[in-house]
Amino acid sequence: MLDSKLLRKETKEVISNLKRRGFEFDETLWTKLESKRKALQGTTENQQAKLNELSKNIGIAKQNSEDTKDLEKMASELTATLKEQSNELDNLLEQIENFVLSIPNLIDHDVPDGEDETSNLELKKIGSPRVFDFPIKDHLDIGRSYEIDMEAGVKLTGSRFKVLRNDIAHLQRGLINFMIDTHVQEHGYEEVYVPYIVNKESLISTGQLPKFEEDLFKIDNKNDFYLTSTAEVPVTNLFRDEILNSENLPIKYVCHTPCFRSEAGSYGKDTKGIMRLHQFEKVELVQAVESSDSDEALEELTEHAENILKKLELPYRVVSLCSGDIGFSAAKTYDLEVWVPSQQAYREISSCSNFRAFQTRRMKARWKNNSDNKIELLNTLNGSALALSRTVLAILENYQESDGSVTIPDVLRNYLGKESILLPQ
RNA sequence: GGAGAGGUGGCUGAGUGGUUGAAAGCGCUCCCCUGCUAAGGGAGUAUAGGGUAAUCCCCUAUCGAGGGUUCGAAUCCCUCCCUCUCCGCCA
Numbered sequence: 001m002l003d004s005k006l007l008r009k010e011t012k013e014v015i016s017n018l019k020r021r022g023f024e025f026d027e028t029l030w031t032k033l034e035s036k037r038k039a040l041q042g043t044t045e046n047q048q049a050k051l052n053e054l055s056k057n058i059g060i061a062k063q064n065s066e067d068t069k070d071l072e073k074m075a076s077e078l079t080a081t082l083k084e085q086s087n088e089l090d091n092l093l094e095q096i097e098n099f100v101l102s103i104p105n106l107i108d109h110d111v112p113d114g115e116d117e118t119s120n121l122e123l124k125k126i127g128s129p130r131v132f133d134f135p136i137k138d139h140l141d142i143g144r145s146y147e148i149d150m151e152a153g154v155k156l157t158g159s160r161f162k163v164l165r166n167d168i169a170h171l172q173r174g175l176i177n178f179m180i181d182t183h184v185q186e187h188g189y190e191e192v193y194v195p196y197i198v199n200k201e202s203l204i205s206t207g208q209l210p211k212f213e214e215d216l217f218k219i220d221n222k223n224d225f226y227l228t229s230t231a232e233v234p235v236t237n238l239f240r241d242e243i244l245n246s247e248n249l250p251i252k253y254v255c256h257t258p259c260f261r262s263e264a265g266s267y268g269k270d271t272k273g274i275m276r277l278h279q280f281e282k283v284e285l286v287q288a289v290e291s292s293d294s295d296e297a298l299e300e301l302t303e304h305a306e307n308i309l310k311k312l313e314l315p316y317r318v319v320s321l322c323s324g325d326i327g328f329s330a331a332k333t334y335d336l337e338v339w340v341p342s343q344q345a346y347r348e349i350s351s352c353s354n355f356r357a358f359q360t361r362r363m364k365a366r367w368k369n370n371s372d373n374k375i376e377l378l379n380t381l382n383g384s385a386l387a388l389s390r391t392v393l394a395i396l397e398n399y400q401e402s403d404g405s406v407t408i409p410d411v412l413r414n415y416l417g418k419e420s421i422l423l424p425q
Numbered sequence: 426g427g428a429g430a431g432g433u434g435g436c437u438g439a440g441u442g443g444u445u446g447a448a449a450g451c452g453c454u455c456c457c458c459u460g461c462u463a464a465g466g467g468a469g470u471a472u473a474g475g476g477u478a479a480u481c482c483c484c485u486a487u488c489g490a491g492g493g494u495u496c497g498a499a500u501c502c503c504u505c506c507c508u509c510u511c512c513g514c515c516a
Contacts, residue, residue, distance in 0.1 A: 004474095038475085038476090041474090041475060041476090041485085042475080042476075042484095045475070045485045045486090046484075048484085048486090049484060051497085052497085054496065055443075055495095055496050055497040056443070056444055056497080057444090057496095058496055059443030059497070060443080060444065062443075063443080063444095068496085071496075072496050072497095073496085074496080075497080076495095076496055077496095078496080079495085093474095223506090243472090364473080366472095373454080373470090374480075375472085
């Protein structure tokens with residue numbers, strides 16, 4: 001959520017920033033709502049102040065056993081008109097709230113311009129794709145329709161669900177442990193375990209609601225429960241309604257969760273295999289920092305995600321998302337894209353974003369600056385490190401051998417207890 | 426799931442209709458006293474929104490959440506959520 005003071009004072013600047021990401025800010029509506037609000041809120045609060053004063057006087061008069069009939073009549077009338085006005089004001093404030101909640105974050109100045117992913121800026125490329133001296137298979141063929149069983153997924157649930165068995169199920173589990181261990185032991189993150197079901201408030205706080213309900217699985221109408229689409233939601237919401245001490249900052253959490261996405265918008269994309277599913281695993285990094293530290297924190301967090309790819313010796317590149325491709329809540333995002341041999345392309349495996357105070361303003365997540373005792377909004381960041389399905393896919397394809405087996409990257413060998421998997425039977 | 430008790434500021438904890446945003450204590454900040462430490466004295470110490478250039482000032486809201494009664498609600502009524510104790514069930 002944007003600061004409404006900023007919206008009021010620097011409307012032009014806000015509009016032109018939002019325009020870069022293709023968001024049309026309805027200035028006419030905004031000015032109309034705001035001028036109405038200003039007038040209505042002013043008179044309503046004044047009347048309320050009057051009524052409060054009057055009520056206080058009635059109380060005093062009653063204690064002195066004076067006659068209060070006239071005062072009570074006046075107050076009664078005031079209460080009636082006030083009720084109407086405050087209803088009207090509540091409606092208006094709700095309208096404004098919804099309007100503001102549906103405005104995306106401002107983007108940083110160094111975010112490249114562009115309409116879609118074709119304008120994303122490649123910052124660097126690490127590692128070079130392996131040259132194969134045999135015809136390569138894609139991950140589904142490597143998975144032999146048993147270790148990766150898409151048909152079983154369809155039977156149990158439906159399309160875009162998978163079943164993993166044997167070495168590949170083991171590979172995924174080993175990767176989860178490897179990633180979490182690395183982030184805890186080398187990057188200083190604290191491991192957390194959180195619910196996979198979250199309430200509406202949590203989803204509004206991080207920005208998934210109210211605008212993107214169709215991407216989510218809602219599982220309970222009575223409580224407004226949803227399956228988490230990313231650990232970002234429960235983990236970032238740990239800061240909701242909190243005021244943290246500056247000596248506790250930065251806070252760095254690592255968390256593994258399954259992620260459930262309805263993905264209504266992307267039917268027809270990546271229909272084969274485990275690239276895009278309704279349920280996938282992810283290890284997520286979340287940071288809460290002072291605003292002055294958040295630029296640096298994004299660089300650091302991205303390096304932590306990169307470090308996993310480096311240790312796995314997977315070729316990847318880093319792109320800065322352009323203004324038209326960047327997510328609703330993010331001010332700046334780096335995507336890590338891993339090399340996928342069967343597609344001869346780099347594909348997203350991690351997305352690292354700085355949300356600045358966009359989420360924390362929604363969720364009232366603050367910190368107290370000990371030097372001046374002032375309370376400020378935290379800045380939040382997060383990044384996948386990494387998405388598991390796609391890491392499994394990348395390892396299978398990049399480490400495949402001519403006999404159909406897959407060599408295990410050095411760093412994973414202790415986790416799997418073997419050097420290669422899927423050996424010919 | 427059943428029965429009971431409760432949800433008040435950073436914490437403990439008063440407060441059953443009226444000048445209570447809220448006693449008291451603890452904690453914290455500043456000042457005084459003090460050779461040092463300990464002890465003592467004084468002042469201050471919630472958050473959000475709005476009026477504003479403004480962190481001064483003024484107004485409004487907030488005692489789990491949402492409704493209601495009333496001139497006036499932390500206090501009375503209704504619904505919901507949560508916590509604790511006991512029983513049941515269960516991994």
